[in-house]
Amino acid sequence: MNKQHPALRFFLGLAPMLLTFVSTTLVLVLAGANPWQAYGNLIGGAFESGAKVADIATAMVPLMLASAGMLITFAAGLWNIGVEGQMIAGALMTTWVVQSITAPPALMLPLTILAGLVGGGLWGILIGALRTWGRINEIFAGLGLNFVASALTNYLIFGPWRPPGGATMSGTLPFPRAAWMPTIGATRASWLAILLAVAAIVAVYFVLRDTRWGLVLKALGKNPQAAFRMGIDTRRNIILALVVCGALAGLGGSLQTTAIYRRLIPQITGGYGYLSQLVVLLSGLQARWVPLVVFFFASVQVGSPRLELRMQLDSSLGGILQGSVVLFFLLVNGLRRRIETMRG
Amino acid sequence: MRIDFVGIDKTFGKVRANVDISLTVESGVIHGLLGENGAGKTTLMKILSGYQRPDSGAIFVDGQPVSFASPAEAIAHGIGMLHQDPLDVPAMSVLDNFSLGLTNDLFPHRRQAQRALFTLCRRFGLSLQPNDPVSRLTVGERQQLELVRLLALGVRVIILDEPTTGISAPQKTLLFETLRRLANEGLTVIFVSHKLEDVEALCARATVLRNGRVTGTQEAPFDREGLVRLMFGQSVPVAVVESRASCDPVLETQSLTVRTYRLDLEPVSMQACAGEVIGLAGLEGSGQRLFMEACAGIQRSYSGRILLDGRDMTHRSYFEFRRSGVALVPAARLEEGMIGGLTLLEHFALASGDNGFIVDWESAERVARERIEQYRVVGTPRSLVQELSGGNQQRALLALLPQDLRVLILEHPTRGLDLGSERWVWQNLHERTERGTVILFTSTDLDELVDHSDRIIVFSGGRASKPVFKDEVTREDLGYMIGGVNL
Numbered sequence: 163m164n165k166q167h168p169a170l171r172f173f174l175g176l177a178p179m180l181l182t183f184v185s186t187t188l189v190l191v192l193a194g195a196n197p198w199q200a201y202g203n204l205i206g207g208a209f210e211s212g213a214k215v216a217d218i219a220t221a222m223v224p225l226m227l228a229s230a231g232m233l234i235t236f237a238a239g240l241w242n243i244g245v246e247g248q249m250i251a252g253a254l255m256t257t258w259v260v261q262s263i264t265a266p267p268a269l270m271l272p273l274t275i276l277a278g279l280v281g282g283g284l285w286g287i288l289i290g291a292l293r294t295w296g297r298i299n300e301i302f303a304g305l306g307l308n309f310v311a312s313a314l315t316n317y318l319i320f321g322p323w324r325p326p327g328g329a330t331m332s333g334t335l336p337f338p339r340a341a342w343m344p345t346i347g348a349t350r351a352s353w354l355a356i357l358l359a360v361a362a363i364v365a366v367y368f369v370l371r372d373t374r375w376g377l378v379l380k381a382l383g384k385n386p387q388a389a390f391r392m393g394i395d396t397r398r399n400i401i402l403a404l405v406v407c408g409a410l411a412g413l414g415g416s417l418q419t420t421a422i423y424r425r426l427i428p429q430i431t432g433g434y435g436y437l438s439q440l441v442v443l444l445s446g447l448q449a450r451w452v453p454l455v456v457f458f459f460a461s462v463q464v465g466s467p468r469l470e471l472r473m474q475l476d477s478s479l480g481g482i483l484q485g486s487v488v489l490f491f492l493l494v495n496g497l498r499r500r501i502e503t504m505r506g
Numbered sequence: 507m508r509i510d511f512v513g514i515d516k517t518f519g520k521v522r523a524n525v526d527i528s529l530t531v532e533s534g535v536i537h538g539l540l541g542e543n544g545a546g547k548t549t550l551m552k553i554l555s556g557y558q559r560p561d562s563g564a565i566f567v568d569g570q571p572v573s574f575a576s577p578a579e580a581i582a583h584g585i586g587m588l589h590q591d592p593l594d595v596p597a598m599s600v601l602d603n604f605s606l607g608l609t610n611d612l613f614p615h616r617r618q619a620q621r622a623l624f625t626l627c628r629r630f631g632l633s634l635q636p637n638d639p640v641s642r643l644t645v646g647e648r649q650q651l652e653l654v655r656l657l658a659l660g661v662r663v664i665i666l667d668e669p670t671t672g673i674s675a676p677q678k679t680l681l682f683e684t685l686r687r688l689a690n691e692g693l694t695v696i697f698v699s700h701k702l703e704d705v706e707a708l709c710a711r712a713t714v715l716r717n718g719r720v721t722g723t724q725e726a727p728f729d730r731e732g733l734v735r736l737m738f739g740q741s742v743p744v745a746v747v748e749s750r751a752s753c754d755p756v757l758e759t760q761s762l763t764v765r766t767y768r769l770d771l772e773p774v775s776m777q778a779c780a781g782e783v784i785g786l787a788g789l790e791g792s793g794q795r796l797f798m799e800a801c802a803g804i805q806r807s808y809s810g811r812i813l814l815d816g817r818d819m820t821h822r823s824y825f826e827f828r829r830s831g832v833a834l835v836p837a838a839r840l841e842e843g844m845i846g847g848l849t850l851l852e853h854f855a856l857a858s859g860d861n862g863f864i865v866d867w868e869s870a871e872r873v874a875r876e877r878i879e880q881y882r883v884v885g886t887p888r889s890l891v892q893e894l895s896g897g898n899q900q901r902a903l904l905a906l907l908p909q910d911l912r913v914l915i916l917e918h919p920t921r922g923l924d925l926g927s928e929r930w931v932w933q934n935l936h937e938r939t940e941r942g943t944v945i946l947f948t949s950t951d952l953d954e955l956v957d958h959s960d961r962i963i964v965f966s967g968g969r970a971s972k973p974v975f976k977d978e979v980t981r982e983d984l985g986y987m988i989g990g991v992n993l
Binding site: 372373374375376377378380381384385387388389390391392393394395 | 804824825828834836840841842843844845846847848852853855856857860861862863864865906
C-alpha cells in the first residue's frame, strides 16, 4: 500500500500546515497587519497565563465530546451535521431537569449529566428515524433539526423559562449552586467536565478498535449494501450510531450550561458542534489524533480575541486558520490519492 | 445510410468484448443483431453510437471513415441509440426531455418543440402527453419518447438495444410498425435482441455474435435451428443422470410472483429436495434474479408462498431467512458480497455470529487461518478483500458461509474464474449438497448449467418454465427456451 518514498510522505504530512501558514500570512499582509506580531499575539493570547490555559481546557471539553460522537457517526458512514442540534438538546434537557426536579444536592450533578446524555440521544433518535423510516438524508434531517433546536432554545428563554424580571439575551436565571460543575481553584475549568471528556474519547477509541459494534460500524460505513447482506441490521445500527453520538454531544451541551454559563443562554453551543466536524476531518477520522486537534482548535479559539484587542484585527482570523488547515488537509489527501493512482 | 464495421476490437481488462468484427448494415433494412448476454452486441453498438471507442478497427458511414468522440458527435452524423435502460431524466416532463439537446440556445423553444412532438406522435400513432412527468411513464412509453426525440434530432440510423424487454404486447406491435415504416422511408434500423421470435418477426437480415465474434449472418426467412446453433454453439446431447422419484422438499415455492418497475415475475411453483442442485437458465433480466432474491428473503414477493422445510417463510425478513439457513452469494462480489477496505480477518469476525461485546480476535484469527487454508484462498487474514483476485474472492465468499446451510443461492458462481478455480468451486458446492444443502444457481453458460444441475428452470421475459430434468432436454431445447420459444 505505502509505496511512497518516505521523504515524499513526510512532506505531504507537513504540507497542509505549511500551506495554511502561507495563506494565513498572505491574508494578514493583505489586511495590512504585521504577520509576526499577529502570530505572537495569537500564541500569547492563548498561553500567557494559567487562567488562559484553563480556558483552553474549558473550550476543549465540549469540542472533545462532540468530536468523540462524530467519530462514531463518521465510522458508520454518516455525516451527522445534526450534532449541533444534539448539543442543544442536551443543554435543554439539562436546564429542564435543573428547573423542574427537586433532588438532594448530591444527586443534582449526576442528574444533569444523565439529562445531557438523554437529551442528545433522543435528538439522535429523531435524526435516525427521519433517515431510516423517512428516507431523508441525515445531512438534511440534521440541518433542519438544528434550526428547530435553536428556535426552541429562544422560545424557551423568552417564553416559559424567562426570568421573573423579564427575558433578556443573557438567558435564564442562573442555576442553583448544586448544579454547578466543580472547578479547579479560581479558574473556569471544571475537573469533572475534563474527566468526562477524556473518558468519552478514550471509550470511543476502544469501542472503534476492539468491540464488535465498532467493527459493525466500520462495515456499515464502507459498504452498507454488503453489510446488510452479511446480516447486519443497518437501520438499527444507523440509529444507534446517531444516538451514541447524540448522547456524547448532548453531554457537551449540558456541560456548557452546568460548567461554563451556569444557565441556559441563546447559542449555548458556541458553534462547537459545527467545529467538531472539522476536528474529526482533520484527525483523519482517527480517535488518537482527536485530542491534539482539539487542543489546537481550542488554543486558536482562546488566543484569537487578543488580535482584536491589540491589533484591531477581526478575531475571525482564528476561524480562517481553523478552516484553511482542514481544507488544505483534505486537498493534500486528495492529491496524495491522485499520485497513488497515477503510479498505478 | 450504409454502415460498415471493419475489424473492430474492444477489450475491457481481460475480457475481449469484440474480436475482429466486420459487418455491413445496408440502409433501409432492419438488421437484427442476435446473441447471448456478453456476446458483445451492446459494446459494438456503443462504439457505433459514440459511447465507446474501439481499440482498433474502423467504421465507415456511406463509405466515409468516421470516428466519434461522444454520442453528440454520432447524433450529428445521424446515428442515435435507444438504450436498454432509458437514458432520460425522470424528474422532468415529457416535453422537457424531448427538448433536451434539440437546440443549444440559452432558452428552449418550447412551443416549437411541442409542435414537433405532436407531429411525430401523430405520424406514428403515439399518445405521449407533453406535460406528464417521465417518472410516471411505462418503459414502453419512455422508449417511444426516446425514439421521437432521436427522430427530431434528425438521425438516419437508429440502434435499439433489447427494446422489447419490459414493454407490453400492444406497445411491441406499435414499435414494430413504427420501425417498419422508418425502414421503408429509408432509415437504417439495427435491432439488438436475444429473442429469436422478435428477430424473426421484424428483421430482414440477422447477424449472430458469440463470445465477441461474428458467427454468421442470415437473410429472412431464417432457419431457426441454424440461428440457435450460431448463438449457443454446437448442439450436444445431454448426459443422462439419475432422477429423483420423490423427496421431502427443503425449499418450495407456490405460485410465487414478484412485481417490480421493470419486470414482473410470473407465478413460479417448484420444490427442491435436500441435496438437489437447480440451475436457473435465462438471459440477464429475465426474472431469475428476482426469483433468487425472493427465495433469499431480499426481494419481497407479491403473491404466492415460500416454504422452507415446510415452514411458511412468506414475507419474513431477510434476517429470518438467514437464521433459517438460507444464504445468497451475489455476482457483484465487491459491491454486495464483501466490504472493500476490510481485511479477511475482519470479514471472518463479522460472519462468526459471535455476539460478544469485545471482538474475539484470537478465535477469529484461528477460524480465518483454518478456512483460508481449507478453501485455498491465496491471501492472509490481513489481506484487504479488494486486493484478492476474483477467484480468491469467490473462494473467500464460500469460506465465509456457515458450513451447514439449508439453501445456498449463487449468482454466476464461476463468472470470471479460471478453470482451476471453477472446478474447485463446484467441488465445494457438491460437497455441500452431500450434507443436504439445496443449491440454486444462475449461469449464462449452458455447459455449466447442464453439467452441474439436477434440474433446470428456464426464465424468459419474467416467465419461468417448469423445472425440467436435464436428461429430458437437449442444449438446443434450452437455447430455444432461453430465446422465448415455448416447447
